[in-house]
Amino acid sequence: MSDVMTARPRSLPRDATLHEAARLMRDEDIGGVLVTVAGRLCGMVTDRDIVVRALAEDRDPRIISLGEVCTADLATVRPDDDTATAVRLMRERAVRRLPVVDESRRPVGVVSLGDLAINDGLTAPTLEEIWRAPPNV
Template structure:
């Protein structure tokens, strides 16, 4: 009998950090600094509506001279997100990362509430995923 394919829930980071879309870039940047993370999930009424990364803050806001104390996450976040469910297999997450040229995927429940985040690093620990697949994701140009 072959070993079970790992599920997203086996490798994801639980309790992802999130902020409401009305929160400011300044609040997100401080949270990222304080928690040592590079992304914050953006929510509306507790449901996932986007994600903002440290790179988004720099490239989309700071470089454009936007005021981080008044610019909301809703103005800067990526809203068109690929997501996975906790019971999806890790290979599905890797495929989505490759197709969308992203290195992180939010993990949501049936009501689109964030329950985790799975990163390229999380998938690198999965022995059953092919190295070429992970290398393709890593080498993909950033998705702006």
């Protein structure tokens, strides 16, 4: 996995606000931020989460914490996992990004559907199957 993942993923602590996450996503041109407690992965928040779980519900992103809206039940992979494991998890969980964590659950990377398409040569039917899976809300 370490050969296809994006290393040094961006993260924020669980008590950071959605506003902080949105600014980080804008500044870094990314679609998701890992959420941590004491440096260990505890969730992920995406641009879609901010829209669906906060803005559409008229919640103030300046006071809502990441811990209140992040997805906590995450599928993860390890740096030494193969890409087939990532593809299987993406299919099963209907996700387009997987955090890569070390043995202490500290984030070391993120592997995206795009990373796998570019670096692993996924076929169009496989990509479409994952892409069209119903989103997790």
